[in-house]
Amino acid sequence: MIEILIFVLGIAVLLYVLLGGADFGAGIIELFSGKKGIDIISKAVAPVWEANHIWLILAIVILFNGFPLIFTTITTYLHIPLFIVLLGIVFRGAAFTFRYYDTIKDNSHKYYTQSFRISSLITPFFLGVNLGAIILGKLPANFDGTFYDIFVSPWFNFFTFTTGIFLTLLCGWLAAIYLIGEAHEEESYLIFAKISRTFFILLILSGLGVFVIAEMYGLHLFSRFIHSWIGIASIVVATLIIPFLWKNIKRRNCIQTRLLAGIQTACIITGWFAVQFPVMIFITDGSHLTVWNSKAPDRTIDLLVYALIVGILLILPAFAYLFKVFKFEVNRNDDISQSL
Amino acid sequence: MDDFLAARLQMTVSFVFHIVFACIGMTMPWLMFVAELKWIKTGQKVYLNLAKAWARGVAIFFAIGAVSGTVLSFELGMLWPKFMEHAGAIIGMPFSWEGTAFFLEAIALGIFLYGRNRVNKRIHLASGLVVGIAGVLSGIFVVAANSWMNSPAGFDWVNGQAINIDPVRAMFNKSWFHQALHMTIAAFASTSFAVAGIHAYMLLRHKGNDFHRQALRIALGIGTVAAILQPFSGDFSAKKVAELQPIKLAAMESLFKTAQSASLVIGGIPNVKEEKIEYALHIPKLLSFLAHGDFNAEVEGLDKTSKENWPPVAIVHFAFQIMVFMGMLMMGAGILFLIFKFRWKENLDKRWWLKTLVLLTPAGFIAVEAGWIVTEVGRQPWIIYGIMKTRDTVTPMPGIQFSLYTITLIYILLTFLVFWLMRRQILAIHMDHQNFNTHD
Ligand code: HDD
Ligand code: HEM
Ligand code: HEM
Numbered sequence: 001m002i003e004i005l006i007f008v009l010g011i012a013v014l015l016y017v018l019l020g021g022a023d024f025g026a027g028i029i030e031l032f033s034g035k036k037g038i039d040i041i042s043k044a045v046a047p048v049w050e051a052n053h054i055w056l057i058l059a060i061v062i063l064f065n066g067f068p069l070i071f072t073t074i075t076t077y078l079h080i081p082l083f084i085v086l087l088g089i090v091f092r093g094a095a096f097t098f099r100y101y102d103t104i105k106d107n108s109h110k111y112y113t114q115s116f117r118i119s120s121l122i123t124p125f126f127l128g129v130n131l132g133a134i135i136l137g138k139l140p141a142n143f144d145g146t147f148y149d150i151f152v153s154p155w156f157n158f159f160t161f162t163t164g165i166f167l168t169l170l171c172g173w174l175a176a177i178y179l180i181g182e183a184h185e186e187e188s189y190l191i192f193a194k195i196s197r198t199f200f201i202l203l204i205l206s207g208l209g210v211f212v213i214a215e216m217y218g219l220h221l222f223s224r225f226i227h228s229w230i231g232i233a234s235i236v237v238a239t240l241i242i243p244f245l246w247k248n249i250k251r252r253n254c255i256q257t258r259l260l261a262g263i264q265t266a267c268i269i270t271g272w273f274a275v276q277f278p279v280m281i282f283i284t285d286g287s288h289l290t291v292w293n294s295k296a297p298d299r300t301i302d303l304l305v306y307a308l309i310v311g312i313l314l315i316l317p318a319f320a321y322l323f324k325v326f327k328f329e330v331n332r333n334d335d336i337s338q339s340l
Numbered sequence: 341m342d343d344f345l346a347a348r349l350q351m352t353v354s355f356v357f358h359i360v361f362a363c364i365g366m367t368m369p370w371l372m373f374v375a376e377l378k379w380i381k382t383g384q385k386v387y388l389n390l391a392k393a394w395a396r397g398v399a400i401f402f403a404i405g406a407v408s409g410t411v412l413s414f415e416l417g418m419l420w421p422k423f424m425e426h427a428g429a430i431i432g433m434p435f436s437w438e439g440t441a442f443f444l445e446a447i448a449l450g451i452f453l454y455g456r457n458r459v460n461k462r463i464h465l466a467s468g469l470v471v472g473i474a475g476v477l478s479g480i481f482v483v484a485a486n487s488w489m490n491s492p493a494g495f496d497w498v499n500g501q502a503i504n505i506d507p508v509r510a511m512f513n514k515s516w517f518h519q520a521l522h523m524t525i526a527a528f529a530s531t532s533f534a535v536a537g538i539h540a541y542m543l544l545r546h547k548g549n550d551f552h553r554q555a556l557r558i559a560l561g562i563g564t565v566a567a568i569l570q571p572f573s574g575d576f577s578a579k580k581v582a583e584l585q586p587i588k589l590a591a592m593e594s595l596f597k598t599a600q601s602a603s604l605v606i607g608g609i610p611n612v613k614e615e616k617i618e619y620a621l622h623i624p625k626l627l628s629f630l631a632h633g634d635f636n637a638e639v640e641g642l643d644k645t646s647k648e649n650w651p652p653v654a655i656v657h658f659a660f661q662i663m664v665f666m667g668m669l670m671m672g673a674g675i676l677f678l679i680f681k682f683r684w685k686e687n688l689d690k691r692w693w694l695k696t697l698v699l700l701t702p703a704g705f706i707a708v709e710a711g712w713i714v715t716e717v718g719r720q721p722w723i724i725y726g727i728m729k730t731r732d733t734v735t736p737m738p739g740i741q742f743s744l745y746t747i748t749l750i751y752i753l754l755t756f757l758v759f760w761l762m763r764r765q766i767l768a769i770h771m772d773h774q775n776f777n778t779h780d
Contacts (some may be wrong), residue, residue, distance in 0.1 A: 053406065054406075054439070054443050054446055056410065057409075057410060057439055060413050061413070061439045064428040064432055064435075065428055066432070068424055068426070071417050075417030075421060075424075076421045076735055079737045082414060083743055090411060093406065093407035094754055096403070097399070097400055101396055101761075102761060103764075104768055147739075151737055151738075296505075297429060299505055300433070300507055304432065304436055307436040315444060318444060318448070321451070322450050325451065326450070
């Protein structure tokens with residue numbers, strides 16, 4: 001049962017990074033895509049952002065129901081960066097909604113757009129900082145120490161900043177890939193294709209940065225990767241895909257492009273899970289929280305898994321339908337905002 | 341400010357904000373659905389306009405409800421880690437069901453909002469219904485989690501650890517039914533009255549406007565049913581509280597001494613130091629009857645518990661009085677509406693009646709906030725009633741007042757912005773509609 005739960009957790013994280021990430025990224029690349037881009041982005045994101053965002057909730061619920069100790073450890077030590085993420089989520093959601101639904105187009109739209117972009121940039125960065133702190137594993141075992149030692153230094157360092165940058169770039173890149181398929185005109189297609197290339201190169205650089213800086217902090221991420229066959233496999237697959245991805249972007253096969261980008265992201269997440277497993281959170285004194293020593297009692301896990309299975313059976317078809325109606329009929333040019 | 345107080349206040353601010361959007365999220369889809377149904381049945385364009393106008397509102401509130409809810413799910417762990425460490429495994433289940441319901445709701449809402457021209461009529465209407473059902477279900481699931489804090493069940497508490505955990509029994513604890521029922525009706529009553537008030541206001545400014553008249557009819561119809569049912573469900577809740585949490589009831593009523601044939605206290609100012617209530621109206625024996633169905637029954641007072649385990653009596657007392665007062669006002673308005681509808685129809689267009697409805701716009705939401713304060717503050721000092729004290733579960737993280745100030749500021753700002761945006765929307769819709777009338 002616990003295996004299923006971890007699997008679903010992984011899927012939720014993956015989907016949040018993919019869909020929610022593309023969502024955040026859309027706000028980031030607005031900075032580079034001009035006025036045309038903004039229109040496309042607004043329309044592309046509106047029908048799905050709400051549903052995209054729920055993968056985060058799902059992950060949180062799985063954590064606090066199935067692994068309460070892990071949830072509370074994270075929320076205690078990473079209180080500050082999490083709080084910033086929350087502020088970002090609130091601002092982003094509000095700004096986007098206001099911008100989309102406010103029919104009166106005046107100066108206020110400037111402010112909506114500005115808050116939307118800033119929060120789209122800050123939120124994934126701090127999400128990345130949180131993830132970085134979990135990977136780095138410098139959480140103290142108890143509360144003896146200064147405020148800085150306990151509540152700041154575990155997440156305030158170059159490693160977590162690098163993971164923050166990495167995640168931000170990943171979001172931007174995913175968004176560009178996603179928006180290529182939403183662009184119906186040559187001009188905007190070229191813009192998004194260019195952005196996707198730039199972000200991809202930066203992404204690879206920051207990815208290398210993560211490994212290098214990890215060594216500086218005594219975290220041998222690279223050797224952990226090559227000691228796990230899943231880790232190796234995920235690196236190999238991700239690399240092999242690159243040429244195909246380029247080709248498909250050129251040929252404008254937007255569905256294939258999205259799929260390949262999705263697989264690459266899945267490789268990143270799988271690789272990370274593989275090197276971390278079964279530890280979820282590293283504690284400095286070695287009392288690591290693993291999947292096994294922090295899980296809820298069996299009965300809770302069983303019921304959670306049943307709920308998830310029923311939920312998935314209901315949700316997946318509905319989700320597929322939503323995407324079919326709005327996303328895969330890319331050549332339909334009707335304006336969805338007409339239905340409001 | 342000490343961190344414990346700051347954490348409590350932050351929790352309060354976050355909930356006070358979220359619950360408004362939650363109520364709207366549970367109710368508006370139904371109003372929308374009714375309008376849509378009428379449009380399909382009658383083919384009158386005014387219902388279509390109404391469904392569209394309401395749908396815009398729903399989309400805005402839905403988004404803000406979702407982000408403020410996300411904040412809450414993190415806050416449970418960020419402010420009360422020791423609580424979540426134990427409670428997570430026990431009450432996570434309703435949250436996971438809530439997640440499912442919410443997911444379906446978001447998907448169906450996407451289809452309802454944006455799919456009018458893309459999917460066929462039946463699917464479109466059905467998606468509206470799914471939004472409504474899922475919204476109510478998510479409300480019920482979360483309240484189940486909360487009711488467990490009032491009536492802990494489904495585990496054994498041994499040496500500070502929960503063992504033999506049974507999430508099903510935890511979810512269907514002794515408080516869940518009355519709370520879920522009362523909350524659901526509250527959502528309908530509060531939102532419908534607020535919507536009715538807004539359209540009544542517009543009717544005062546634009547006399548006889550068909551759009552607002554139809555809107556008012558639908559909203560007030562639903563609101564009336566809820567407002568009349570609510571005091572009955574409240575009475576049922578009070579009986580349950582008398583049985584399960586007698587101290588909370590004593591605080592609600594400021595009953596300092598256990599008494600037979602206790603009298604019902606209306607209004608008044610509790611004086612906790614001298615353990616008495618001043619300036620109150622007493623109705624002999626009624627409390628005994630309301631709490632236990634017998635005019636001579638004994639009602640437990642605060643003296644059954646040592647003072648350190650008392651909730652803040654005055655807050656609970658005032659909040660309860662406010663809720664009941666609002667409930668009575670709304671029930672009164674509902675009854676008047678029925679009388680006018682079946683007997684003196686001409687009154688429904690009278691200005692004084694519309695003005696009354698405008699005054700009642702916030703009544704339901706005030707009652708909802710007050711009711712939650714009764715429930716949550718009345719449970720203090722316990723976070724899990726009789727098992728775990730709130731103070732023992734607060735986060736070790738210092739400086740919570742800063743996040744409290746930030747959250748408070750942001751939510752105040754957002755409240756203003758949402759109000760401002762709704763005003764703009766309503767005015768814009770109204771302009772469109774005027775054009776529509778003249779062109780027709
Ligand atoms: C429109 C809103 C509304 C209205 C008109 C009323 N209530 Fe209420 N009440 C709520 C909205 C609410 C609530 C916000 O929804 C609460 C908080 C927790 C809950 O289950 O419902 C609540 C709680 C609540 C509780 C505490 C339940 C518990 O802690 O388990 C009692 C005893 C009552 N109510 C009783 C009443 C009575 C006697 C009313 C008579 C008019 C009344 N309520 C009107
Ligand atoms: C009595 C209390 C509550 C009620 C009735 C309630 C009800 C609701 C409803 C109806 C929605 C949907 C919003 C909409 O449709 O506009 C919602 C959203 C949400 N609520 Fe609450 N809620 C309550 C308390 C809580 C609590 C305690 C939490 C967290 C621990 C929470 C977490 C959420 C989340 C995360 C969402 C957004 C869902 C998402 O984006 O996936 N709520 N709530
Ligand atoms: C939406 C309606 C709700 C409102 C308005 C509300 C209001 C409040 C208030 C005023 C407090 C502070 C009490 C005090 O410290 O004196 C509080 C505390 C708390 N509430 Fe609620 N609450 C709501 C629903 C819920 C739900 C559904 C849950 C959980 C599942 C919940 C969990 C908590 C927790 C964990 C605390 C902190 C501990 C405590 O003070 O008891 N609340 N809430």
